[in-house]
Amino acid sequence: MNMYEKLVQTLKSTFGQDPEKTLVNGSKTSSIVSAELVLMASVLVAALTIRLVSPALMIVAVIGLMLLFMYVTPIMPKLYKEHNDDFNNMMFYAVLTLAIFAIVFYWGVF
Amino acid sequence: MDGTIFIPLMVVIPIICAVLVNLLHEHSGVTKIFGYIGAICLPIVPILAVYGNHFFGGYQPLANGGLTVALPEAANAIISGSFLELFHPAITYAFGPGQQVILFVLGLVAMCAVFISIAETKKTSGVYLYMLFMLSAALMAFVLTDDIFNLYVFFEIAALVQVGLILVSRVRGNYETGLKYMLLGEVGGSFMLLGIALILGLTGNVNISDIVMMIHTGLVNPTNPVLLFAAGMLIYGWLYATGLPPFNAIKSEIYSKGLPSGSMLLQSFSVIACISIGLVIIRIFGYLPTAQMAMLAVSVIAMILGICMAMVQDDYKRIIAYLAVGELGYIGVGLGLATPLSITAGLFQAVNELVVTSFLFIGFGLVLYKTRTSKISKLGGLVEYMPVAALLTVLAGFAMAGVPPFNVFQSKYLLCQAAIAAGIPELAVIMIILSIVTFLAFLKMAYAIFLRPKPDELEVSSASVPKTTMAVMIVFLIICLIIGLFPGLVVDKLGVLALTAFAL
Numbered sequence: 001m002n003m004y005e006k007l008v009q010t011l012k013s014t015f016g017q018d019p020e021k022t023l024v025n026g027s028k029t030s031s032i033v034s035a036e037l038v039l040m041a042s043v044l045v046a047a048l049t050i051r052l053v054s055p056a057l058m059i060v061a062v063i064g065l066m067l068l069f070m071y072v073t074p075i076m077p078k079l080y081k082e083h084n085d086d087f088n089n090m091m092f093y094a095v096l097t098l099a100i101f102a103i104v105f106y107w108g109v110f
Numbered sequence: 111m112d113g114t115i116f117i118p119l120m121v122v123i124p125i126i127c128a129v130l131v132n133l134l135h136e137h138s139g140v141t142k143i144f145g146y147i148g149a150i151c152l153p154i155v156p157i158l159a160v161y162g163n164h165f166f167g168g169y170q171p172l173a174n175g176g177l178t179v180a181l182p183e184a185a186n187a188i189i190s191g192s193f194l195e196l197f198h199p200a201i202t203y204a205f206g207p208g209q210q211v212i213l214f215v216l217g218l219v220a221m222c223a224v225f226i227s228i229a230e231t232k233k234t235s236g237v238y239l240y241m242l243f244m245l246s247a248a249l250m251a252f253v254l255t256d257d258i259f260n261l262y263v264f265f266e267i268a269a270l271v272q273v274g275l276i277l278v279s280r281v282r283g284n285y286e287t288g289l290k291y292m293l294l295g296e297v298g299g300s301f302m303l304l305g306i307a308l309i310l311g312l313t314g315n316v317n318i319s320d321i322v323m324m325i326h327t328g329l330v331n332p333t334n335p336v337l338l339f340a341a342g343m344l345i346y347g348w349l350y351a352t353g354l355p356p357f358n359a360i361k362s363e364i365y366s367k368g369l370p371s372g373s374m375l376l377q378s379f380s381v382i383a384c385i386s387i388g389l390v391i392i393r394i395f396g397y398l399p400t401a402q403m404a405m406l407a408v409s410v411i412a413m414i415l416g417i418c419m420a421m422v423q424d425d426y427k428r429i430i431a432y433l434a435v436g437e438l439g440y441i442g443v444g445l446g447l448a449t450p451l452s453i454t455a456g457l458f459q460a461v462n463e464l465v466v467t468s469f470l471f472i473g474f475g476l477v478l479y480k481t482r483t484s485k486i487s488k489l490g491g492l493v494e495y496m497p498v499a500a501l502l503t504v505l506a507g508f509a510m511a512g513v514p515p516f517n518v519f520q521s522k523y524l525l526c527q528a529a530i531a532a533g534i535p536e537l538a539v540i541m542i543i544l545s546i547v548t549f550l551a552f553l554k555m556a557y558a559i560f561l562r563p564k565p566d567e568l569e570v571s572s573a574s575v576p577k578t579t580m581a582v583m584i585v586f587l588i589i590c591l592i593i594g595l596f597p598g599l600v601v602d603k604l605g606v607l608a609l610t611a612f613a614l
Contacts, residue, residue, distance in 0.1 A: 028424075031554060035421035038547050042414045045543070048536045080422050083415070085363050087290050093356035094297050098346055104400065105342025106335055 007033065007074055014077035036076045040069050113160025117205045120159065120213060120250045123151050124220075128243035135236020142234045148243055149224035153217030156210050163256075169200035193329065198317040203254040208457065208607020211600050212253050212385070215461050218589070219378055219468050220246040222582040226472065227371040229578035230479070238278055238372075245271045245375045252386040258306050259316040261386065265302075265351060268379050269295050275372040276364055284367045287360075294360050295350065302347020308340035309394070322393050332397060341395040345404055348391060351383035354412040354442060358435045362419075365431035366484075370475025374468040377434050381467075384438055385460045388445040392453065392611045402448050409442025410540060417544050420551050426474050427484045429555060433510065433548060434467045443537055444525055452528035453608035458601055459521040462593065466510045466518055469586040472579055473503030477559060480571050486555065491564025499575050500560045502583045507552030509590045512545040517593035524601070 008029060047065055050058040072078070082089065127148030134140045172181075173195040181189065189195055224242055228234050248268035255261050269292075276288040310316055312334060313324045324330045330337065348354075353361025361380060365373050388405070395401040416436020420429045441463065444456020476499045477492060478484055493500045509516035512523075522545055529537035564570075593600055 027554065027558070031421045031551075034547065034550065035418040038421070038543065039414060039418045042410075042540050042543055045536050045539050046410050046414070049534055052534070076418065076422055079415075079418070083359055083419060085287075085290075085359060087293070090290065090294060090356070090360055091297070094294055094350075097349070097356045098297065098301060101342040101346050101404070102339065104404070105345075106339045 004029075010074055010077050014080060032074070032076050036074055039075060039079075040073075113158070114162040114164050114205070116155050116159035117162070117164040117203050117254065118166070120155050120217075120254065121203075121247050123155060124148060124243040124247035124250065127151075128240045128247065131236040131243065132240035133236075135240075138234045141236045141239065142228055145224055145228055145234065145239045149221040152220045152246060153214050156213035156217055159205055159210070161206050161210070164203040164205070165198070166201040166203075171196055171198050193323065193327070196323065197315065197320050198256070201260050202256040202317060202319075203251075204256045205254060206606055206610070207603035208605075208610075209253050211603045212382075212457070212461060212607075213250060215464050215589075216246070216249055216253070216378060216382065218585075219374055219464050220249075222468065222472075222585065223371040223374045225578050226374075226576075226582060227369070229576045230369075230371070235278070238275075241271045241274045241278070242371065242375060245275070245379060249375075249378060249382045252382050256318050257316055258309065258318050258321070258390060261390065262303060262306055265383065265387075266299060268383075269299060272364065272376055272379060275369075275376060276367050279367055279369045279372060281367045281369075287363050287367045291360055291364050294357060298347055298350020298357065301343045302350065305340040305343030305347060308336055308343070312337055312340070318390055318393060325394065326397070338398070341391070341398060341401050342404075344387070344391055344395070345401060348384070348387045348405075349408060351380070351387055352438055352442070353380045353435050354384075354408045354438060355415060358412055358415060358432075362416075362428060362431035362435050365434060365471075366425065366427040370471045370478075373471040373475075377467045377471070378464055380434070380438055381441065381460050381463050384441050385445070385457055388442065388456075389453075389607075389611055392445060392448055396448055396611065402446050405442055405446035406537075409439040409446055410537070411439075412436060412442065413439030413540065413544050417547050417551070421547070424486050425484045426477065426486055426489075426555055426559065429486075429551065430467075430470050430474055433551065434463075434470075436544070436548075437463050437467065437510065440522065440525055440541065443541070444528065447528055447532045447534070447537075448611075449528060449532050450605070450608050450612065451531055452525070453611055454601060454605045455521060455524035455528045457604040457608060458524055458597070459518070461600055461604070462517040462521045462590075465586055465589050465593075466506060466516075469506040469583060469590070470503070470510060472583055472586075473499065473506050476503070476575055476579060479575070480573070481568060482571070483568075486558045488565060488568060489559045490562045490568065491560070492570070493560040494564070495570050496575055499580065499583070500556075502580075502587060504552070504556045504560070505587060506583075506590075507556060508549070509594075511549035511552055513549065515594045516590045517597070518590075520594055520597040520601075524597075 044065055047061045050061050127144055130144045131141045172189060227238060245268055248264040251264040273288045273292055276284050313321050313330050315321050325332050350357050365376055368376050413436050416432045420432035423429045441456045441460045444452045444459060509518050512519045526538035526541055
C-alpha cells in the first residue's frame with residue numbers, strides 16, 4: 001500500500017462512520033495533505049526560535065520534531081479527532097494550560 | 111462645552127439605547143427608530159470627542175490641582191511631592207488618536223450589525239438589539255478604560271451578552287454551545303479576576319497607569335512571586351477573552367452558532383479584548399521576558415492551529431470561525447514582540463481584522479440566507495444566483511489572506527517587518543506561509559460554493575439579497591481599499607497608542 005492510499009484509509013476512518021462506504025474525494029484529501037505539510041513546516045520553523053534560548057536546545061528540538069513527524073504522520077486526522085467540540089476535551093486543555101501557566105509564572109520566571 | 115464630555119458618552123449612549131429598545135420591544139416601529147439612531151451615533155461620537163481623559167465624578171489626580179485646596183495642611187504636607195499626588199482616585203477613561211481610530215471602526219462595525227439585524231428580520235427584536243448595543247458599549251469601555259477592575263466588569267458583561275447572542279440565534283446546538291462557553295468562562299474569567307485581585311492586593315490600586323508607575327518605580331517589588339503569578343493569571347484570562355489556545359475550539363464554535371450580525375460583534379469582542387487586555391499586560395508586565403514569550407508562543411500556536419483546522423472543515427461557518435481565531439494570532443504576535451513597531455502593527459492588524467472578518471461573516475451569511483445550508487459539499491453554482499455578492503465575498507476572502515491592495519496586506523507586511531526588526535525572522539516566515547495557505551483555503555471554498563456546477567439536490571431561495579446587506583458589504587470593501595491604499599491614515603494614530611504602552 002503506498003503512502004497516498006494509507007492516508008486516504010486514515011481519512012475514511014476519521015471522517016466517516018463506515019470506512020468502506022465513506023467517500024473521501026480528492027479535494028478533501030489534498031486539503032488535509034496541505035494542512036499536514038503546513039503544520040509540519042510551521043512547527044519546524046517555529047522551533048528555530050528556540051535558538052534565542054539555547055542553540056543546542058534548538059538543534060535537539062528540531063531533530064526531535066523531525067523524528068516525531070516521521071513516526072506519527074498523518075497528524076491532521078489525529079488533531080481533528082482531538083480538537084473537537086467535546087466539552088471534556090476543552091476543559092481538559094483549559095485546566096492543563098492553567099496548570100502550566102501557574103507553574104511557569106510562579107516558579108520559573110527568574 | 112468641553113469636548114471630553116463625549117468620552118463617556120461613547121459608552122453611555124449604547125447603554126441607553128440598549129435599555130430603551132429592550133423596554134419598548136413590543137413596539138417594533140419605535141424599536142427600529144431607536145435602533146437606527148443609536149447605531150448611527152456609535153461611529154460619530156468618537157469623531158466628535160476631543161482627546162483627553164475623563165475622570166468619573168470629577169476626581170482628578172491631586173497633582174492636577176483639583177482637590178489640594180480642600181485638604182488640611184497636615185495632609186497636604188504628607189501628600190505634596192509624593193506619589194499619592196499622581197494617583198488617579200476615580201475611574202479614568204483615556205482617549206487619544208489610537209483609541210479614536212479603533213472606536214470609529216468598531217462603531218462602524220456595530221452600526222452595520224444593527225442595520226443588518228433590522229433589515230434581515232421581519233419584526234425587529236428589541237431583545238436582540240439590546241444585546242448588540244450592550245456588547246458595543248462593553249467593547250467601547252474596553253478600549254477607553256484605564257481601570258483594570260472596570261475592564262473586568264465590562265468583560266463579564268460582554269461574556270454574558272455573547273451567550274445571549276448565541277441563545278437567540280436558533281441555530282442547531284446553540285444552547286449547548288452557550289452553556290459550554292459559560293462554563294469555560296467560569297475558569298478563564300475567574301482566574302483573570304484572581305490575577306486582578308492579586309495586583310490590587312499588592313499595589314492597593316486598580317488604575318492601570320498607577321499600577322505601572324508603582325511597579326516601574328520600585329514601590330512594589332517587580333519580582334514578587336505573587337505579582338508574577340498574577341501576570342500568569344492575567345495572560346490566562348487574555349487567552350480566554352481572545353479565544354487563543356486552549357480556548358480556540360469554543361471560540362470557533364460560538365462564531366459558527368451566531369447569526370451573521372451577531373457573529374460580527376462576537377469576533378469584534380475577541381479582537382478588542384485581544385488588544386485591550388494585551389496592552390494592559392504589556393504595560394504592566396512588559397519587563398518580564400516570560401510574559402512576552404508566553405504571548406508569542408500561544409499566538410503562533412493559534413495561527414498554525416487555526417489555519418490547519420480550517421483546511422479540514424466541510425462547514426464554511428467553521429472555516430471562517432477557525433480562520434478568524436487564527437488571524438487573532440497575528441495580533442498576538444504583534445503584541446508579544448513588544449516593540450513600538452510590532453505593537454503598532456498588531457493594532458493595525460486588529461483594526462483590519464474588525465472590518466475584514468465582519469465582511470466575511472456577512473458574505474457567507476448571504477450564502478446561508480439563500481441556501482439554508484453551511485455544508486460546502488452540498489453547495490455549488492451560487493455565482494449564478496448572487497453574482498455581485500459572490501464577487502464581494504471572494505474579495506473579502508482575498509483581503510483576509512493579505513492580498514494587495516487590501517488593508518490586511520499592509521498590516522501583515524508591517525508585522526513581518528516588525529518581526530525581522532525584532533530579530534525573529536522565523537515569525538515573518540511563518541506568517542507568510544500561513545497567509546498563502548489562507549489564500550488557498552479561500553480559493554477552495556470560493557470554487558466549491560460559487561463556481562463548480564450546482565448539485566441537483568441543492569435548493570436556492572428565490573428571495574433577493576437584502577439591499578442593506580449589500581450596501582454594508584460595499585462599505586466594508588471601500589474601507590478595506592482606503593486603508594490598504596493609504597495606511598498612514600490609521601498607522602500614524604495607532605503608533606501613538608503603541609507608544610503609550612511604554613510610557614510610565
